[in-house]
Amino acid sequence: MTKLSVNINKIATLRNARGPHARPDLLQVARDIERFGAEGITVHPRPDERHIRYQDVRDLHAVVTTELNVEGNPTPDFLALVREVRPAQVTLVPDAPEALTSSAGWDTILHQAYLRDVVAELHAHGSRVSIFLGIDLALMDAAATTGTDRIELYTEAYARQYTAGREAAVGPYRAAAAHAGRLGLGVNAGHDLDLDNLAFLHQQLPELAEVSIGHALVADALYLGLENTVQLYKRQLR
Ligand SMILES: CC(=O)[C@@H](O)[C@H](O)COP(=O)(O)O
Numbered sequence: 001m002t003k004l005s006v007n008i009n010k011i012a013t014l015r016n017a018r019g020p021h022a023r024p025d026l027l028q029v030a031r032d033i034e035r036f037g038a039e040g041i042t043v044h045p046r047p048d049e050r051h052i053r054y055q056d057v058r059d060l061h062a063v064v065t066t067e068l069n070v071e072g073n074p075t076p077d078f079l080a081l082v083r084e085v086r087p088a089q090v091t092l093v094p095d096a097p098e099a100l101t102s103s104a105g106w107d108t109i110l111h112q113a114y115l116r117d118v119v120a121e122l123h124a125h126g127s128r129v130s131i132f133l134g135i136d137l138a139l140m141d142a143a144a145t146t147g148t149d150r151i152e153l154y155t156e157a158y159a160r161q162y163t164a165g166r167e168a169a170v171g172p173y174r175a176a177a178a179h180a181g182r183l184g185l186g187v188n189a190g191h192d193l194d195l196d197n198l199a200f201l202h203q204q205l206p207e208l209a210e211v212s213i214g215h216a217l218v219a220d221a222l223y224l225g226l227e228n229t230v231q232l233y234k235r236q237l238r
């Protein structure tokens with residue numbers, strides 16, 4: 001079974017347009033998304049707190065009853081936050097502070113020793129760890145030496161190429177997920193997944209443990225309603 005973790009960054013973007021206590025109520029939205037059937041809530045607090053604020057992560061931890069997945073670059077501030085909150089899963093993403101959105105996975109060869117230390121520290125605090133990664137198999141081999149539990153396949157290229165030819169788009173991801181499985185790594189996936197491309201990825205990657213989806217899901221909810229949208233995404237994962 002592949003779990004759906006809904007990324008609520010863009011709910012916070014909407015709230016922040018009118019200040020920290022404005023509508024929509026981020027905590028209530030998280031509770032409702034769980035009630036509608038999602039198996040997890042994902043947030044990606046960025047250093048400028050342009051959507052998710054550090055305090056949101058503390059508050060969400062108190063209300064999320066499924067799994068809270070906190071994504072981010074393990075800066076000292078981020079590490080202090082996740083050490084305090086101890087979410088179910090921490091996904092390490094190598095974004096620069098000014099990045100518009102996530103645009104690359106880790107170079108796990110270059111950062112192997114650093115990632116090994118971070119993974120050990122997060123394990124000591126009780127969080128499962130996932131490393132955001134492209135489809136390069138050598139980088140996956142290096143990821144496995146860090147002690148990480150899972151990798152999250154960065155699916156932007158799959159999503160971009162899907163309409164031109166979904167077989168060609170999914171091929172390298174299928175190989176990467178199978179390789180991760182052989183290395184004993186759990187496989188998550190995320191970025192730009194949507195109602196068009198999700199079902200095929202799910203069919204083709206039997207290893208897929210979890211997808212985290214935010215931007216497209218929140219955009220779809222404007223037309224389809226949040227409850228219906230969460231259920232439509234879940235249906236792609238059957
Ligand atoms: C890690 C990742 O893949 C991102 O997709 C992410 O969490 C989205 O971040 P933004 O919502 O800031 O674009």
Ligand SMILES: NCC(=O)COP(=O)(O)O
Pocket residue numbers: 007042071152189190191192193212213214215216217
């Ligand atoms: N890890 C990916 C994620 O949480 C959401 O990415 P997107 O659906 O907002 O592109």
